[in-house]
Amino acid sequence: MAENETLECITEHERILQEIESTDTACVGPTLRSIYDDQPNAHKRFMEKLDARIRNHDREIEKMCNFHHQGFVDAITELLKVRADAEKLMGQVTDTNRRLQEAGREVTAQTEEVIRCRIQQMNMATTVEKLQLCIPVLEMYSKLKEQLESKRYYAALKTMEQLEKFFIPRVSQYRFCQIMAENLPRLREEIKEISMSDLKDFLESIRKHSDKVGETAMRQAQQHRTFNSAVAKQASMGHYTKPLYSLNGRTQTHNGLMMDEDTGDEDEADEEILTAQDLVDFSPVYRCLHIYTVLGDRETFENYYRKQRKKQARLVLQPQANMHETVEGYRRYFNQIVGFFVVEDHILHATQGLVTRAFTDELWNMALSKIIAVLRTHSSYCDDPDLVLELKNLIVIFADTLQGYGFPVNRLFDLLFEVRDQYNETLLKKWALVFREIFELDNYSPIPVDTEEEYKLVVSRFPFHDAEIEKQDFPKKLPMSQSVPQIYTQVKELIYASLKFSESLHRSSTEIDDMLRKSTNLLLTRTLSSCLQNLIKKPHIGLTELVQIIINTTHLEQACKYLEEFITNITNVSPETVHTTRLYGLSTFKDARHAAEGEIYTKLNQKIDEFIQLADYEWGMAESDGRASGYLMDLINFLRSTFQVFTHLPNNNNDHASMSGKVAQTACMSACKHLSTSLMQMLLDTELKQISMGAIQQFNLDVIQCELFASSEPVPGFQGDTLQLAFIDLRQLLDLFMVWDWSTYLADYGQPTSKYLRVNPATALALLEKVYRGMKDTSKKNNIFSQFRKNDRDKQKLIETVVKQLRSLVNGMSS
Numbered sequence: 001m002a003e004n005e006t007l008e009c010i011t012e013h014e015r016i017l018q019e020i021e022s023t024d025t026a027c028v029g030p031t032l033r034s035i036y037d038d039q040p041n042a043h044k045r046f047m048e049k050l051d052a053r054i055r056n057h058d059r060e061i062e063k064m065c066n067f068h069h070q071g072f073v074d075a076i077t078e079l080l081k082v083r084a085d086a087e088k089l090m091g092q093v094t095d096t097n098r099r100l101q102e103a104g105r106e107v108t109a110q111t112e113e114v115i116r117c118r119i120q121q122m123n124m125a126t127t128v129e130k131l132q133l134c135i136p137v138l139e140m141y142s143k144l145k146e147q148l149e150s151k152r153y154y155a156a157l158k159t160m161e162q163l164e165k166f167f168i169p170r171v172s173q174y175r176f177c178q179i180m181a182e183n184l185p186r187l188r189e190e191i192k193e194i195s196m197s198d199l200k201d202f203l204e205s206i207r208k209h210s211d212k213v214g215e216t217a218m219r220q221a222q223q224h225r226t227f228n229s230a231v232a233k234q235a236s237m238g239h240y241t242k243p244l245y246s247l248n249g250r251t252q253t254h255n256g257l258m259m260d261e262d263t264g265d266e267d268e269a270d271e272e273i274l275t276a277q278d279l280v281d282f283s284p285v286y287r288c289l290h291i292y293t294v295l296g297d298r299e300t301f302e303n304y305y306r307k308q309r310k311k312q313a314r315l316v317l318q319p320q321a322n323m324h325e326t327v328e329g330y331r332r333y334f335n336q337i338v339g340f341f342v343v344e345d346h347i348l349h350a351t352q353g354l355v356t357r358a359f360t361d362e363l364w365n366m367a368l369s370k371i372i373a374v375l376r377t378h379s380s381y382c383d384d385p386d387l388v389l390e391l392k393n394l395i396v397i398f399a400d401t402l403q404g405y406g407f408p409v410n411r412l413f414d415l416l417f418e419v420r421d422q423y424n425e426t427l428l429k430k431w432a433l434v435f436r437e438i439f440e441l442d443n444y445s446p447i448p449v450d451t452e453e454e455y456k457l458v459v460s461r462f463p464f465h466d467a468e469i470e471k472q473d474f475p476k477k478l479p480m481s482q483s484v485p486q487i488y489t490q491v492k493e494l495i496y497a498s499l500k501f502s503e504s505l506h507r508s509s510t511e512i513d514d515m516l517r518k519s520t521n522l523l524l525t526r527t528l529s530s531c532l533q534n535l536i537k538k539p540h541i542g543l544t545e546l547v548q549i550i551i552n553t554t555h556l557e558q559a560c561k562y563l564e565e566f567i568t569n570i571t572n573v574s575p576e577t578v579h580t581t582r583l584y585g586l587s588t589f590k591d592a593r594h595a596a597e598g599e600i601y602t603k604l605n606q607k608i609d610e611f612i613q614l615a616d617y618e619w620g621m622a623e624s625d626g627r628a629s630g631y632l633m634d635l636i637n638f639l640r641s642t643f644q645v646f647t648h649l650p651n652n653n654n655d656h657a658s659m660s661g662k663v664a665q666t667a668c669m670s671a672c673k674h675l676s677t678s679l680m681q682m683l684l685d686t687e688l689k690q691i692s693m694g695a696i697q698q699f700n701l702d703v704i705q706c707e708l709f710a711s712s713e714p715v716p717g718f719q720g721d722t723l724q725l726a727f728i729d730l731r732q733l734l735d736l737f738m739v740w741d742w743s744t745y746l747a748d749y750g751q752p753t754s755k756y757l758r759v760n761p762a763t764a765l766a767l768l769e770k771v772y773r774g775m776k777d778t779s780k781k782n783n784i785f786s787q788f789r790k791n792d793r794d795k796q797k798l799i800e801t802v803v804k805q806l807r808s809l810v811n812g813m814s815s
Helices: 002-022 025-036 042-149 153-171 175-237 266-270 283-294 298-316 327-350 357-381 385-404 410-441 452-461 467-471 483-502 509-537 543-558 560-571 585-613 630-647 654-683 693-711 724-739 742-748 761-781 786-814
Strands: 447-449 476-478
Touching: 002 042, 042 153, 042 175, 153 175, 153 283, 175 283, 175 298, 175 327, 175 385, 283 298, 298 327, 298 357, 327 357, 327 385, 357 385, 357 410, 385 410, 385 483, 410 483, 410 509, 447 452, 452 483, 483 509, 483 543, 483 560, 509 543, 509 560, 509 585, 543 560, 543 585, 543 630, 585 630, 585 654, 630 654, 630 693, 654 693, 654 724, 693 724, 693 761, 724 761, 742 786, 761 786
Parallel strands: none
Antiparallel strands: 447 476
8 A cells, every 4th residue: 555655646746747737837836835735745755756757858958959069169160250241241331331321412412402392392282282272261251341341240140150160170179260160149049130120120010000900901891891891782682793803803812911902992992002012121021030040049039929919919009098088999990900900911821830820819819808898897987879880890890800801700690799888888878868958848739730641640659540530631640749759759769770880790580570579669668668657756747748758658658559660661571470578568568657647646736735725624614614614626627627638638549538538537536535635634633622512613614625526427438326425424524413313323323234333432432522622612712502502412412422322432442
């Protein structure tokens, strides 16, 4: 085993030595470290092995040196022999070089001269080449200066662009080119400032020209509408023929402006039709837009333009404070707005993106809200219907003009309904004055007609038909007064005035019919009704006038159906249509008649009160005068003459006769009841403390006259003693005191067959107490005869007994 280990160790050392010999010295370290990692004392044996290997290599080196030594010696000997030849050659070469240098010195001088000339020639060629590059740059810069001086800024910007992109980069190393390059941004800024200044001048210019542009556009729209209306009218009449001029004469310009080349007027046909482009020079906008586009700052320009136009829009939309006073104020306002949006529409179509449809729509919506608010406010100040009508026509033309440019105008037509209400209000105010004037000038008497022409004239103004009156000979009288045909005519005039407002509103016949009927209803139910009510309440209107007013309202009520036919003929809308509005004149005139009748009754009662206030009874008289009081006879005579007015009313018309008869009967019954009540109140007046029997007798005579008046049938048509029943309360009360039939009254009280059924115990008690106090006062004056005193005492005792019984009855009623 020891031998085997020794053999392995020797083999390993051989391998290590081979690695050391064959590998790089940098990798020897790991190999040597493996020697120490093996068996102990292995390195000693390796060292021995290594020394033996070194000695072997030394012997081999020594053998090799010995083998080549003789050759080395021979080489050294040969070199020593060559040295002499080399030194000789060196001398020859040096001599040859000296002679060559002397011979080439002149050639070198000539060569240097040739080189210098060649360099100059190259420099000149280079200079020419560079100048050829610089000359176009200078020419372009000179051209730029000329363009700036001639204000051709867009061309100047294009020249700058060419300089920067093509010319200056070729000669950018030169100082003058650098100066040029530094000047170009400054020149661009100058161009921007100049073009912006031109734009500001343009904006100021269109502010001044917007009025003219708008006026032109609205006039052309009006001519177009007039032409279309004429064509539609001819077509509806069935006589439309193709006009001599061609419809190609109506053109649409690039900015959307509609133009008529023939409006039927030769002067207008020959007149050159102006457009927005003819009135306004748009070149500053185009130039400025191109300049900012070239400069890459288009967005800034667009924002500035839109901002300034918004400001101008707000200024245009501000109306003058007194705009509502004249139609010219409204016209200038509309002209400016139309001019503004015509310009914007032209800019929209003539430029690419400077303004957009969204921007113009935003401007229009803002303007539309402001316009509606302004018109709503200013139209409310207007009280002239003619001015409101002209305003409506302006609004229609304004809307049609802008609608032709694609702007939505439905809200403007909705506003016209509000203006229509305002127009109706102004019409009603105007017609209220007309009605008042008619009523003030009316004589409130039947219309006299002396000839056939006068009769036809009245009938042509008012639909009056009466067979009986037509059969009468001239002269004759018509039952109504002159205000009736005048009012009827004025109602038709209002319908015409309302119809004027309905024109050009693009509404159907049914809607127009509804508008006319509503306007007429407002006139009848509000204006005319108010005027009639005020007329009836006026103090100078007497009973005769009131009766005539009743007759007038009856005829006006009957004429309402003719007003409906009149409206139907205008609108061609059948009155049987489901949604057709009816006229409310019937209720208006019925209410006026009722008010007039009530006023008749009120005035009669007031007149009766005036006569009653003249009564001067001597309540302490011993005996009556034997005749009725003077005031009462005057009152009865007044009533007789008053009711004669009703009797002499025209009775050739059954309606009039029945109407006047009812009014007369009601007035007569009302007067008798009021007279009875007033006389009863006179007896029961709390301030009247005592009444003598003589006064009772005198009062009885007056009541008898009232009963005689009632029985004389002052107004025909009463059945039996209906009118006398108005005095029944007074009659039974006075009979009770005149007969002194207290036993019967007390015995039959509460019985349906009682003779004094209408006598209230409280009334009887109040009058009896006054009579009792009168008797006591009379007995004090007549105390000379004792028998009288005894009779008085007996009567006083009877009265005291009756008073107690009456009080018990009154208390029983109250409990």
